[in-house]
Amino acid sequence: MPQELIHSEYSEIMQKSYIDYAMSVIVQRALPDVRDGLKPVQRRTLYDMYELGIRWNGPYRKSARIVGDTMGKYHPHGDSSIYDALVVMAQDFKKELPLVDGHGNFGSIEGDGAAAMRYTEARLAKITQEAFLADLDKDVVDFVPNFDETEKEPSILPVRIPNILINGAEGIAVGMATSIPTHNPGEVIDLMIAYMKNPDMSTKQAMQYVKGPDFPTGGIVTNKDELEEIYSTGQGKIKLRGRVITEPGRAGHTKVVVTEIPYTMIGSGIGKFLSDTAALQENHLTNDISDISNQSSKEGIRIVIDLKKGADVDNFINLLYKKTKLEDTFGVNMLCVCDGRPETLGLVPIIRHNVEFQYEINRRKYTTLLNKEREKKEIQEGLIKACDCIDLIIEILRGSKDRKMACDCLVNGNTEGIKFRKKTSEKAAKTLLFTQKQADAILDMRLYRLIGLEIDALRADYDETMKNIANYTDILENRESMKKTIIADLRKLKKEFAAPRKTTIDNVAEAVIVEKPVEETDQVVLIDRFGYARGVDTATYERNKEAADSESRRVIFCKNTDKLIIFTDTGNADTLKVLDLPLGKFRDKGEPVDNVSNFDGSKERALFLGSISEIVGKEMYFITKRGMIKKVAGDEFLSSRKTIAATKFKDDDELVAVGILDPDSTIEIKTEKRHKKKLSAADFPLKHKTAIGNIGISLKKGDFVKEAGFVKL
Structure with missing residues (x-):
């Protein structure tokens, strides 16, 4: 056969293929349908359970x-995606109305995963059977x-x-979520x-019925006034808070007790909340x-925080809201598949699509029921008519040679071959x-029907059938x-499945923390020599002065409100608060400086470590490996950031020495090849921290500055 070559741009083929892939993921995997609120994997799993009885x-x-x-018949995308969908549909802390009744370990609100599928069991929930699958045998949807x-x-x-509103949905597609x-x-x-009675209702009118989200975990929605805009556009941010009581x-x-958590804290969020607290x-x-x-159990959430005597409870609760996930935001994007394409819908449009769907499935349902009743009516009329002339029918049956002959007589009145006792018959x-x-x-028909x-x-059945026909027709x-x-x-x-609201909807003022002034x-x-830092009061230091001086790499006198600064060989200045260091007894263990600052002892070397108050009003000197030197005012290193660039040099250079400049002393520079040079503070000008500096010593090829320091300290 002759073959035809089709020339096409590779980019065009890739673009078309990617669009096809993206639409497949969007419509057939990641997004729920606005009508039943289910993704394909959920729909197929529930239908398979229905088919399995x-x-x-x-x-x-x-x-x-x-x-x-399910995988073998309907969803060939791997067992993990099907089981994950089954697990989520069974979790009452994720779904307002769980669609699956799980038996066994189906995970917990604290982030514990479900047991393997070979250990757990499941069956349809009652709501699923009655409100999701009940009419499948009445030709209400296409197969x-x-x-x-x-x-x-x-x-x-x-x-x-x-269902799309009641149980919500989460999903990530290609380019949208x-x-x-x-x-x-x-x-x-x-x-x-209410919408069926008033199809022209506005979002504001709709929110007289749906006040806002109702999360299975309870909690408080704190931005009530913003909900109307969110439900109008289908997009926005809902602010959530956990519920806190005091005992x-x-x-x-x-005791500050957290009894309800924000919906966004389900899973590992509880563990993170404990560590953040x-x-x-x-x-x-x-x-x-x-x-x-954490005293949480199957009965509910209970996280207890014991406070010290005299604590400001209200301020502490506000601190929890500000510094932990006890107050969080839920990003709303009501995107779903509508008429075969993804669309972001507001509250009223979602209800409208669901109402139209109800009219459609009920039209198909009652059309099917009406046809069945009409078939029943036809048969019932025949049986009643037969009962009125049963003797004649028995005579036809006795006189016929086979069923076909008897049937032909009953339908067409063909009596040929049938033996009758009377001509009138x-x-x-x-x-x-x-x-x-x-x-x-x-x-x-069986003979007992002649009783x-x-x-x-x-x-009586016939009368009931006629009533049904009239009702269905109406x-x-x-x-x-x-x-x-x-x-x-x-x-x-x-009446059967509604439950009281769990989430409170209100306007709540933003949490304000009143910081207590620290007594200076x-x-x-x-x-110490291992890089562990700790604070002690001056009296403790004086009592242990000899041991402190001999065992410590650096002893810094400062205020508790002060900051420490570390100049490194990479040219950075890292700061940390003295308050971040543990304060205690002389022999208490300290905290690694790496843990409370951005300094990384595995990648850089500390050349100077002191307090900010030490360098304010003073001048600092910087000497690099390539012989560059400069002095900078200590005030330039006052910053609210934890790390700043302390100096500037070329890529192949690094700092060798940093210190506080003593105007009455001389700096001595030593190189690898044992060259020396002495400089006084007046020998080089004051520069900004962003400057490279001046040549402090001329170096020969292969030589570099090894160390530098004051001749007199």
Whole structure:
């Protein structure tokens, strides 16, 4: 066969392929559909459980069985993604209405992972069976082929409540992400009913029903006034706080107890909160903490912080809000798949799409039910008619050679070949004219149906069928009747599954920390040869002066409000607060300088370590390996930053010596090849810290400055 070569730009092929890939991830994996609020993996998992008959009131089945069946039939993307989706749908601390009833270890709010799928079991939750899957047998949604076209799966589940709002959603696609908060089921159902009665409602009117998010973890939403804008645009930031109470402790102490956490703290956030709270004490932001304990259990969150006697409780709680994740933001981006494409929707548009979906699935449901009732009516009419002339039918059956002959007589009145006892019977048989379905039902009818009570029951069933036909026809032809039907269903679901709101919605002022003034005292900082620093008061130093001077690499006299500064061979000046160093007894262990500053002892060498107050008002000298020298005013190193550039030099240079300049002394420079040079402070001008400096000593090839210092200190 002749082959045709198609020439195309490689960039065009890559662009098209990437767009196809991106849209596949967006629509078929990462984003939920606005109608059922489910991602494909969630939808397929729930449908597979439905197909396997794992009902809410039946036995649990192994999660591995569910995952394997889902992967083999509907979702060929790996078992971990399916099991992760199953686990999340079973976690009541992540979902407002869990869709799966899990049995076993399905993880915890503190970040513990679920057990392996071979150990856990699951079944459908009652809400899932009744509100998500109940009408699948009534042709309410389209079924599409699975990945290998060996099975059929629903393109959407016939969810009867706005699940996308109730359970929220999180997902990262290509170039976009969704983040929808959870909401109270009762409020969302009320809003749906209200919208059906008033389709022209505004966001403000809608928020009379849905006050705001309702997170499974409770907490407090603190920016109530901003919610209307968020729900109008579908984007914004919700400010969350954990709920804190106080309890009396022993001997007049107070306990600060966290009983609810922000939704964003689920998982490892609790452990980080505990470490961040402990760090408040370690970093001297507070001295009020005496103990921290996590007493959380299955009954709920309980993190207890014991405060010292006389602590300012309100100020400490504000400190928790400001310095830890006890106050956090939840980024809202209500992005979902709408009409086959990603779209960011506000509160009212989401409800509108869900209401339209309800009308669609109810139209298909009642059309199916009406057709079934009409079929039933046809058969019931045939059976009633047959009961009225049962003797004639028995005569036809006794006189026929086979079923086909009897059926042909009942349907077409063909009596040829049938033996009748009376000529009148043959004449009457020709006028029966049942339909094919009626004839089949008559032939399949059992004799006990001829009992008088059974005939009465048959007539009662027929009357019920006629009522159903009238009811279904009214629902399909009258939109108002369908609306009432949908509202009645919604109210039943609300009555059974609604729960009180957990999250409080309010306007709360920003937390303000009142920093207590630190009482200024004299202090001595001792730095040992291993780089550990600690502070002692002057009286302790005087008592241990001899040992302190002999064991310490550096002894610095300063105030507790002072800062220490470290000049390194890389040209940086790192600062740290004296308050960040432990203050205690002489033999107490110190803190590595690396831990409380940006200084890295493994990569750089400290050339000078002293207090800021030491160098203020003085002049500093800097001497580099290439023989450059300069002096800089110590005041230039006053900065609020932890690290600044102390000097400037070429890439192949480094600092060799830094110190406080003594105007009455002479600096002596020594090189590797034993050359020396002496300079007085007047020999070089005052420079800025950003300057390179002047040539302090001329070096021959291969020579460099080895050390420098004062001849007289």
